[in-house]
Amino acid sequence: MFLSDKFGRRISDLRISVTDRCNYKCVYCRSGNNGAQFAEMPIADYLRMARVLVGLGITKVRLTGGEPLLRKGIVEMVRDLSRMQTLEGDPLDIAITTNGHLLAEMAQPLADAGLSRVTVSMDAVDRDEFARITRVPNGYDRVLAGIRAAQRAGLGPVKVNCVLLRGFNDDQITAFGKFARDEGVVVRFIEFMPLEEDRVWSPAIVVTLDEVVRRMAEFLPLREIEHARSETARRYVFEDGVGEIGIIAPVSHPFCGHCSRVRLTSDGKIRTCLFSVREHDLAGLMAKGASDADMVRFVLHAVDQKEERHHIGEPGFVPASRTMVHIGG
Ligand code: SAM
Numbered sequence: 001m002f003l004s005d006k007f008g009r010r011i012s013d014l015r016i017s018v019t020d021r022c023n024y025k026c027v028y029c030r031s032g033n034n035g036a037q038f039a040e041m042p043i044a045d046y047l048r049m050a051r052v053l054v055g056l057g058i059t060k061v062r063l064t065g066g067e068p069l070l071r072k073g074i075v076e077m078v079r080d081l082s083r084m085q086t087l088e089g090d091p092l093d094i095a096i097t098t099n100g101h102l103l104a105e106m107a108q109p110l111a112d113a114g115l116s117r118v119t120v121s122m123d124a125v126d127r128d129e130f131a132r133i134t135r136v137p138n139g140y141d142r143v144l145a146g147i148r149a150a151q152r153a154g155l156g157p158v159k160v161n162c163v164l165l166r167g168f169n170d171d172q173i174t175a176f177g178k179f180a181r182d183e184g185v186v187v188r189f190i191e192f193m194p195l196e197e198d199r200v201w202s203p204a205i206v207v208t209l210d211e212v213v214r215r216m217a218e219f220l221p222l223r224e225i226e227h228a229r230s231e232t233a234r235r236y237v238f239e240d241g242v243g244e245i246g247i248i249a250p251v252s253h254p255f256c257g258h259c260s261r262v263r264l265t266s267d268g269k270i271r272t273c274l275f276s277v278r279e280h281d282l283a284g285l286m287a288k289g290a291s292d293a294d295m296v297r298f299v300l301h302a303v304d305q306k307e308e309r310h311h312i313g314e315p316g317f318v319p320a321s322r323t324m325v326h327i328g329g
Contacts, residue, residue, distance in 0.1 A: 015264070018043070057087055059092065064329055069098050094115050120146060121160075160187045181242050254312075268283025
């Protein structure tokens with residue numbers, strides 16, 4: 001029996017945040033003031049938790065943060081994860097979401113350690129705009145070098161995630177279309193969700209899927225192609241077949257009905273939804289000397305309480321108990 005929730009959704013994806021520190025201060029994510037707020041666990045503890053969850057049916061593990069490449073021991077962690085097998089006896093699918101700042105040096109070691117894929121976050125292809133968003137000077141060229149190094153290391157096609165904010169970086173839509181074709185990456189636009197530290201979200205600031213498709217046509221028209229049910233992104237190719245664009249639309253086209261995820265925060269709490277208002281303290285249980293069987297029972301109980309859906313934009317919306325950088329995106 002595979003891990004599933006009471007709505008019949010199979011839970012196959014685990015996201016592990018290995019730190020909530022970040023070397024970028026993206027305006028729509030961080031307040032710009034502080035860094036880490038929550039503890040980090042020894043890597044061995046994340047690995048033990050991952051092993052328990054893989055034993056229940058997890059097939060994909062994504063490492064995130066904060067910025068996961070800041071975490072010492074991340075390459076060895078990937079190597080240890082790559083030695084685990086799914087219940088079907090296959091290798092785990094291991095991915096990382098990173099801002100790419102340190103990727104140029106780390107792409108090859110990560111690939112050698114068994115990483116399957118990398119997703120790089122990048123919210124502008126214009127250097128000045130990139131610096132304005134990240135609040136770090138001269139990052140753009142490092143990130144571009146990181147993307148190229150990842151492609152060379154066989155981690156491609158690299159996915160490049162861009163969160164669009166109206167009036168801020170939505171002038172980048174068509175430039176990203178060109179970027180996808182020139183660099184051979186899959187650019188994925190993500191609708192902005194109310195998960196930021198500075199509470200700037202409003203429905204008006206969200207650039208929706210329909211709008212991205214409409215505006216991309218100023219560059220070249222897009223044609224939708226099939227996507228797997230559990231995939232978060234709707235997939236498109238340009239009319240001439242060159243270049244792929246994805247759109248992740250949790251606000252205008254929620255996909256909670258197909259959600260297959262569970263998250264582990266850097267301090268070892270299970271979150272069953274980005275918008276959870278309560279967490280399940282697996283680290284606390286482990287600290288009391290829990291056996292693997294105790295941990296299995298705890299995980300089953302947590303997953304049983306997975307939320308049916310999020311309530312973004314609805315009256316009475318209750319903000320998540322943590323912001324994105326501290327959850328692990
Ligand atoms: N530091 C890594 C990175 O930059 O990819 C991993 C963590 S970051 C929080 C993960 C992703 O979440 C990034 O692509 C970021 O753009 C996205 N993100 C952050 N806040 C968001 C929000 N409020 N709505 C949608 N996506 C958001």
